[in-house]
Amino acid sequence: MRAGATILILLALAMALAPLLLPDPEALDLSVRFAPPALLHPLGTDELGRDLAARLLAGGRVSLAVAAATALLAAIIGTVIGLVAGYRGGFTDAALMRLTDGVMALPLLPLLIVLAAADPAKLGLGAEVLNSEGFAIARLALIIAAVGWTTVARLVRASALTVRSRDYVRAAVAVGATPGRIMIRHILPNVASPIVVATTLSIGNIILIESALSFLGLGIRPPMASWGNMLTGAMDVVWSAPALAVWPGGAILLAVLAFNLLGDGLQRRLDPRGGQTSQKAGG
């Protein structure tokens, strides 16, 4: 856990400091393509003579932003559904849980492909919105979260079911608190730990999904850099410039590893009896 946290802090620091120390990640210079590491370019340059280290950290910001946004969104959707199902019980619970089962049964990768290939322009959004950088991240986050909320929902529902019958919740019902208030004030704090654990563990997985979608040309698209699309782009020249593939691959491995270690550690601390929540995106 400590190792995971340390890696993540170092990564965050590097990303924050990169603009001060490294060249502009967009500045290209065709005369120094595929340059080896040197003082000016600590990791060398890429196929357009851009600084690899700077690109790596800029791409990391995008990848981690996608991962964080997705995890947060999935946690929110999952929590709401889990809370309502667990607290209401009865028909609502049955219906929501069948929905959860259904979504869990969907083949993840093909479905993500269909979702990612769908055209947002047909939803009637303006061109300004569609072309913005934030939209690309939000769109990917929305797509992955749409199928990734089920783990949290099940965890929250299970916790909510047990908490519901505790005395203090009954007391709150007795004094006439609204269901919304009870859910937020009394049940949510008790299910926070498993949510935090599951969300942390899911971030690593989301980074992998982003890279897989980029590999298929459906993730974050150039010119915006992400670890996924940097790796994908490097695959074409993997034989002549292996460093271009090794670094983003290594960065993904490191970040995912860090989140998984952190999640495991948190699980041991906060939720020692919690189930296994990490799942693999599939190969």
Add this chain to the structure above:
Amino acid sequence: MGVTILSRLLQSLAVLVAMSFVVYGLMGLMPGDPIDLMIAGNPHLNAADAVRLKALYGLDRPWTERWLRWLAQVGQGELGYSRLHARPVMAAMIPALVNTAILMASSLLLALVVALPLGILASLRPGSVLDRLVNLVSVASVSLPVFWLGLMLIVVFAVELAWLPAGGMAEVTGGGRLAHMILPVATLALSGIGQYARHMRAAMIAEAGHDYIRTARAKGCSPARVVIRHQLRNALIPVTTIVALEVGGLFSGALITETVFAWPGMGRLIYEAVMGNDFNLALSGLLLATAMTLVGSILADIAYVRLDPRVRTP
């Protein structure tokens, strides 16, 4: 029990119908059409050709209408023709299905053979060096991007060492099947190993805390006997259910491994069908994959009930 299974099956059917609706709609939302694309790639084609072809394949109708028609057709057991392959959907799907099954069964077997002993060993002394090592290896193995791993394996074993073929299923003569399987199976298994080892370890540790284990120990059973006869037997139950849940997902989930190793399986077939607006094939493939997962989860439940005496006798 029978009633439960029946209701689960009915629910699964509902999930399948809902899913087909969603997928049909999403494919309808995909912009452009391969028939439009053909024009871009062929100087002799013109827009009038595109209009004619779309009408011919019914692609000019609203997707809801096409979905209803498709559903009625499937209800009669007719999956229709694949537009891309110009063959019945089943004929296009069966070879891919077989290839995927070969890949999946081998990698699952390999993953379990390696992962279960690792998980058990790690669980015997929680916190030991071995446990930490197994944990680190298994976390690392689920943290690797699959296509990167696959390509690195190709670089090392196919190109540098020239021990193994880089892709494809077999020599053209049909020989060398085993050699062709090693790299893709290893790639898929590696990510499974980490997962199953963790599950196994967790299940073993959970069992170790139960009273009956302590009782057995107190009765003077040898530690090996306790571990194998009692702890392992019960710990395998949750692991079995997890494996059953995974199997269904595996059928469509190996797309990336298949792409990297030129393995003509279901993942690629579905991917190409989706990208090529081959509605019949895409839906049949996706529904099959979903059905597999649903059946897997029903089987997991049945297995759970059958294997776990505590559940069987309420």
Add this chain to the structure above:
Amino acid sequence: MLSFSRPAARSILMRRLLAALILMLLSWPAAAKDELVIGISQFPANFNPLIESMLAKSYVLAFAQRPITVYDAKWQLVCLLCETLPTLENGLAKREGKGMAVTYTLRADARWADGKPVGSADVVFAWQVGRHPQSGVASAEAFRRITWIDVKDARTFTVHVDRQTFDYNAFGDLGPLPAHVERARFEPAPGEYRNRTAYDQDTTNPGLYNGPYRIAQVVQGSHVVLERNAYWAGAKPAFARIVIKVIENTASLEANLLSGGIDMIAGELGLPLEPTLAFEKRHGGRFSVITRPSLAYEHIDLNLGSPVLADVRVRRALLLALDRDAMTRQLFDGREPVANSMVPQLDWVHADDIPKYAFDTAKAAALLDEAGWKPGPGGIRVNARGERLALDLVTTAGNRSRELVAQVLQAQWRKAGVELKVKTEPPRVLFGETVTRRKFAHMAMFAWYSAPENVPRSTLHSAMIPAAANNWSGENYSGYANPAMDALIDAVETELDRPRRKALWREIQALYAADLPALPLYFKADGFILPRELKGLEPTGHQDPTPYWVENWRWE
């Protein structure tokens, strides 16, 4: 005694034996190489030559199916299945009212691989299928032009077409279809033909193929095996079997070549240029790498409907501000020649004396100043109304080299005070919607693939501007409308005299370069990676793939 009396004979015999042995040893690798494995990056989903068109299918079928005419590596129209190319000069083609009558005689030795002769009936049958509205044929235009086919005898027929065009004798699309196999599958239910055709139901039926090879085995998604056509009367091809393996991932494709899984990578459907060049640097000794510029015309379509680009000075300035020479030199090792118009240097109608736009920042700046775009804050030019000179460029996602070029364009134009926003879209979005419906704000970068001497009617004629009113037909995505260009296009199509046609072509290119409805970038090069022993493969650089001449391939 005998041995004594004939020592000389014995030694001659010995010498001959030895020589034969040495010869055998020397030629042994060639003899042993009876299987050639070719790697391509796309699997042909189906095999009927008329239904749907995809590059992988054209490539595989080129080994097994011979069309009547094709363009050769010198970009000249030649006969493959016919005896003599009909021309006005040799009298086999005649004017006939507004149309023409063109007479072909099929080669007497042309055979389907089941031994049946290829005859006029097969051509008439192909025409029947092609013009049937429900048969699912991809490109019906060529068939619709034909009003009637007169069958003179078993292998001579006259095609009557409804117009007079200079490419009257190019008969590429109308390859013969084996009537003896396919007629029974077509006639009962033409609407079902696409699902019943033997090409997909019975792909290994030898009766379907008339080339030097026939398809002997298809393993879906993996490979296609071609074996010699026993009835092939032409030169015997060198390889008993040709295997076409499909590996979609380019890095894996290259790995397969290095590990010996495949012998060569086809240029038609192989590696992008950049990995090919990198490959050449590292393994040039083991393989021979051929890069030849093709007629694929990489360019940027400009939306002339946008006020900024409606001004020709801005268009010219944009092109002047690009150092295309440096781009192709640094990114593509100079293998992709800079384009000055849409006609490649290899085409006989190419003209060199047209306006050119060599890199000249001063001239570009002057033109932009003149057009009212003055240097503004942040180095980006602004006009009198304070609008920034910011343009959007959309291009295909997943095409690595295009993504790189887009970023180079961005950097170069920035120096000229033009801001470029780059957006990538998957091909199906770009070609299915964005350019075909003219939804791009300013620029769209992609390539046109065409045939030699391809008249730019669909891309430059004002009647071909896609709009809702004409059901979005036409490929004049720029919205270019110039009556002079329309007149030139109409004239060149029907000009049968070669010198006069060449003069018209020069005018078209000059007008194009002056008006710049699109910014020409360069002509793309295909990269063939071949084993050193393979000789005789000559890239064509156009839509007719190399396997049409597979019988010339040798292993030395």
